[in-house]
Amino acid sequence: MxxxxxxxxxxxxxxxxxxxxxxxxxxxxxxxxxxxxxxxxxxxxxxxxxxxxxxxxxxxxxxxxxxxxxxxxxxxxxxxxxxxxxxxxxxxxxxxxxxxxxxxxxxxxxxxxxxxxxxxxxxxxxxxxxxxxxxxxxxxxxxxxxxxxxxxxxxxxxxxxxxxxxxxxxxxxxxxxxxxxxxxxxxxxxxxxxxxxxxxxxxxxxxxxxxxxGEKGAPPEVEILLSEEATVPWGGHAAIWAIPQLYREIKRNRTTLIFTNTRFLAEYIFQELWDANEDTLPIGIHHGSLSKEARRKVEGAMARGELRALVATASLDLGVDWGDIDCVVQMGAPKGSSRLLQRIGRANHRLDQASRAILVPGNRFEFLEAMAAKDAVDQGHRDGEDFRPGGLDVLAQHVMACACAAPFDEAALLAEVRSSLAYAWLDTSVWSRVLHFVATGGYSLEAYDKFKRIVRDDDGEGGGTWRLTHPEHAQRHRMNAGIIVDSEMIEIRFRNGRALGKVEEQFAASLKTGDTFRFAGMDLEVEALKDLELVVRAAKRSATIPSYMGLRLPLTTHLADRVRHMLVDRAGWGRLPDDVRDWLEVQDWRSQMPGPDNLLVETFPHARRHYTVYYTFTGWNANQSLGMLITKRMEQRGLLPGGFVANDYSLAVWGLKPVLDPAPLLSPDILTHEFIDWVTDSHLLRRAFREVAVIAGLVERQHPGKRKTGKQVTFSTDLIYDVLRKYEPDHVLIEAAWADARARMTDIGRLGDLLDSAAERLVHVELERVSPLAVPVMVMIGRESLPQGAVDDELLLEAEALAGAAMRVETGAEEEEEE
The missing domain is CATH 3.40.50.300 (P-loop containing nucleotide triphosphate hydrolases)
Incomplete structure (x- = not known):
């Protein structure tokens, strides 16, 4: 030293x-x-x-x-x-x-x-x-x-x-x-x-x-917040019930950092806190759609200790060192022990001082998830995503970047690329296809000069030097390169030019002059939408908050397994709040518990329809995919499906005819027949193709002095997608899009594991009415397209009504009288 x-x-x-x-x-x-x-x-x-x-x-x-x-x-x-x-x-x-x-x-x-x-x-x-x-x-x-x-x-x-x-x-x-x-x-x-x-x-x-x-630090202090009546709601995600208690916590601390899982919830929670802020405490908001000026201003204020609270998304998950934060609050479910540990670490940020955190569950399943995450943090258990082969669209972008720097030798660059774990698998056949794509766009597009970006100087077998066909391709690459392909965003500005941040183009297109919405803690009125800018002015109180299409944080396999073990650990129910314990005990008495060794499926009639609830614990993405596949298979069998709704823990499907045997609906061949047809014909593959086409440089969003709108990008990629599907279905970007659709958008790995073991683990329980465990997913029916948090109050009212039927336990005489 x-x-x-x-x-x-x-x-x-x-x-x-x-x-x-x-x-x-x-x-x-x-x-x-x-x-x-x-x-x-x-x-x-x-x-x-x-x-x-x-x-x-x-x-x-x-x-x-x-x-x-x-x-x-x-x-x-x-x-x-x-x-x-x-x-x-x-x-x-x-x-x-x-x-x-x-x-x-x-x-x-x-x-x-x-x-x-x-x-x-x-x-x-x-x-x-x-x-x-x-x-x-x-x-x-x-x-x-x-x-x-x-x-x-x-x-x-x-x-x-x-x-x-x-x-x-x-x-x-x-x-x-x-x-x-x-x-x-x-x-x-x-x-x-x-x-x-x-x-x-x-x-x-x-x-x-x-x-x-590293040296071990002081263990974190994590608590789970309950309402003042010591109850946990049946449904909802925003946990608005906790705002009064959260505000009192802010008043007690020097600085409180409040994490949400989405940008919508960040704005929503901030608005609710501001309404409760009778002492006009300095409270800020931070998320990725705010302008860089707004983010820097908030970051500087936090660093100087000028804010009493800050509501944030994952934009502040990592590494930010603000030593004066007394407490971290997680609104809603944490979704993973590593993510929770990372967020908890923002408090105190000192190795020898315990970080203090409060988890605020939105509903009863989220309470169990919060307990599971707290136990994992207490035991030092972490979770994370698995490594997978490197993306071909990313490789194409890198090849183009290398060509922009200088002509490259094909064999030397291949050896260089293979020296990373992500691309060690790359063989000469796939490498040649990637080079051919960067050079011409592929067989179906090579007649168009705009796709001719690089050329080889000689035709040596497996070798040769590649260079740009024209210097202008370097400028176009640098304007469009990147990996993060968000939904197309529209800039929000005041008339004087001051930028506030961005909202999704889809939301902006739904607005007209005079409409109001809330953004960055301000109430805004639309003056005009022009040239990819939303011109606004200050407005009176507004209720609309922009909703973003960002990906949901997935429930990790590690945390899902912990929740399943908690559900069958009857001895451990004693540490749960009374209403949560009653919920599980009535479920155990009336039906069965979904555990780590079974796949519970419940069927019951409700409101003149027949429902099937699958307790999969595979996360929202996988459950959404499974819902699509099951309804398709129900159609083929004449069961007249009406729809489905999913959360991280379960999937509810309804129809006009009862499902007498759910096993055929869960056979693994669903992934080789219905899955391929569904993904091919659905928006999923088109969306995945749009992203890989942008990353690989096939479709450019930015041109000198002009930027394409989201509609223009979608039109361009859809047109190319249709051509490639018809004439070149093995195109390298179709392959890349399939990899994305399988892995990220459908969580196909977890779905495949579930279906492979379904036959041996399936437990089917036929009920006369809704079960207690089904209530949290059932109350989402009809509201699944709405932003999380927007209808929490209404959800709670309906949940209480539905729960009344679910939790009623009759004696034999009472059952006879009811019949």
């Missing part, structure tokens, strides 16, 4: 943590490193210690400081990069190190981006997308040739997805440019460190990655 760093720690009254010293030692030994340590353990500083050490006078020994770009820091969030810059500048300045630190993201001004390529800082804080764009410039070889280190923060947040694919390809490219470059990754919530070591390492060199485990 250089004495300058040791003295800086001592001057702050800190000690160098063991894991911090080990990260420096791993770097000095020339090894890559993965650090897994609790929130507040000083992970970010540990990742940067080797960089700081390289610039200390004792290590420089009179030599001038290194020139050029020394360290890249990659984070999943812009807010995290800016927060790290604030916290990194302090030790640099206090130690007097000759080290310049800057950020680079989509929000960085273009003149600064240009200057960073010609005169780079020593440390550049960026995102995977911005790094990929940097690699697309001809001067990238010179920019990165002296790179010593890459630090990847919160690696669990993106390594298993497409952003991780893009970063893995960028790491391979950087390693080829700077062979001595060291890789370091940091996380507090990695479930399987060995998988992440393999992802971080160049392919086949896992032993080159040292696993550093």
């Amino acid at each position: 250089p004495p300058e760093i040791a003295q800086w720690f001592a001057g702050r009254g800190w000690r160098v943590r063991r894991h911090q010293a080990e990260m420096l030692a791993a770097s000095d030994a020339g090894r890559h490193a993965l650090l897994v340590a609790d929130t507040g353990a000083g992970k970010t500083l540990a990742g940067f210690l080797p960089t700081l050490a390289d610039f200390t006078p004792s290590r420089l020994a009179g030599a001038p400081p290194p020139e050029g770009l020394h360290t890249l820091y990659v984070s999943p969030l812009k807010a995290l990069a800016h927060d790290v810059q604030r916290n990194l500048v302090a030790p640099v300045e206090e130690m007097g190190l000759p080290l310049r630190v800057e950020t680079r993201s989509g929000d960085t001004p273009s003149d600064r981006k240009k200057r960073q390529r010609s005169r780079p800082p020593h440390v550049l804080l960026t995102t995977p997308e911005s790094l990929s764009l940097l690699l697309s410039y001809p001067d990238s070889l010179e920019l990165f040739q002296g790179l010593k280190r890459v630090v990847i923060d919160e690696v669990h947040a993106f390594a298993t997805g497409k952003r991780g694919d893009l970063l893995a390809l960028a790491l391979s490219r950087l390693q080829a440019i700077a062979p001595g470059m060291q890789r370091a990754a940091l996380s507090a919530t990695v479930a399987d460190p060995e998988e992440f070591r393999a992802w971080l390492a160049p392919w086949g060199e896992i032993d080159a990655v040292r696993l550093v485990e």
Whole structure:
């Protein structure tokens, strides 16, 4: 440890943590490193210690400081990069190190981006997308040739997805440019460190990655909030019943951070809190659709301790170091123990101080989920997503970026791509198809000049040098490259030009002049919709909140299994609130409990229809898919299905005829017949194709001085999709779209596991009326298309009526009299 760093720690009254010293030692030994340590353990500083050490006078020994770009820091969030810059500048300045630190993201001004390529800082804080764009410039070889280190923060947040694919390809490219470059990754919530070591390492060199485990911190203090009557609602998600108690909690604390799972709920909860804010406390809101100015303003206010509460989405999940947060509140179900642990860690953010968190369940199943998540956090159990093969659309984008930088040798680039875990599987056949797509758009599109982006200079077998067909393709690539393909967004501005943020185009199109809506905590009136901008002015009180089409957070398999075990752990019911315990006891008496070893299916009549409820615990995406498939199979069997509704835990399907035997509806062959037909004919594959077409560069959203609307992008991709399905069904992007539709949009893996075991695990219970466990999903019928939280009060009223029938327990005489 250089004495300058040791003295800086001592001057702050800190000690160098063991894991911090080990990260420096791993770097000095020339090894890559993965650090897994609790929130507040000083992970970010540990990742940067080797960089700081390289610039200390004792290590420089009179030599001038290194020139050029020394360290890249990659984070999943812009807010995290800016927060790290604030916290990194302090030790640099206090130690007097000759080290310049800057950020680079989509929000960085273009003149600064240009200057960073010609005169780079020593440390550049960026995102995977911005790094990929940097690699697309001809001067990238010179920019990165002296790179010593890459630090990847919160690696669990993106390594298993497409952003991780893009970063893995960028790491391979950087390693080829700077062979001595060291890789370091940091996380507090990695479930399987060995998988992440393999992802971080160049392919086949896992032993080159040292696993550093952090010192254990104080265990978090987690409580589950109940209403003042100690009851838990039957239905709903927004947990509005908790607002008065939540407001009192805010008044008790210096700062409270309130997490929601969607942008709609963030606006909704913020509005409810503001209505309760009789003391006019400073309360803020933060989510990804707000303008960068609004986000920076809120982040700065939090850092200065000026806010008493902040309502946020996943936009603040990761790494933001605000030490004055007393308490974290999770509104609604946490959906995963790792996600909950990450959010809890925002409180106190000190290793030796317990983080305090309050979970606020919206309904009874969410209460069980909150209990399961709390138990997992208490026991230190984490969950996470599995790694899967890298996406072909991401690979196509990377190939184009490499061509924009310089002509590339086909065989050399293939070897480079294969050096990452995500693409180690890539064979020459698939590689050739990807190159052919980037070069021509594919067999069906190669007659069109607009798709001819690269060309090979010779026809050597399995080799040759590829280059751009025209320099303008480089500009078009940089304008359109990226991995995150949100629904098309419309900018919200006041007449004076002040930007507020963005709403989805679909929502904006539903508005007309004079309509009002609520956004960023303000009531707004529409003046005009023009040129992809929604011009607004201040309005009186408004009830409408924009609803976003963002993906729902999936219930993890780990948490679902814990809930199922709780349901059959009758001895453990004693720690539940009275109404929740009664709910389970009546269910146990009248029907059966869905446990880890069975698949409970209940059938019963209600309101002149016949219902079947499947307790799958596979998450909303898989249940939605299963509902589609079951109703199709019911049609084929003449059961006259009427519809279905799903939540994370169960699926309710209704029709005019009863399902006497549910087993044939759940046979695994449903995934090889009905599934393929349904996905092929549904919007799912079209939506997936739109995303991969944009990522792969086949369809461009942005042109010089003009941006396509969402309708224009959809029209273009639908047109190409129809052509490819008819004339080239094995096109590389059709294959990529299928992979997306199977994995992300339908959660086909969990669905397949459920159906494969359904025959042995199926337990069918025929009932005369609705069961207690079916009430939470039944009350959603007719409201499934509405935003979560919008109808909670109405839901609660209907739930109480339905629950009356579900919870009624008759004696034999009473049953006879009723008949």
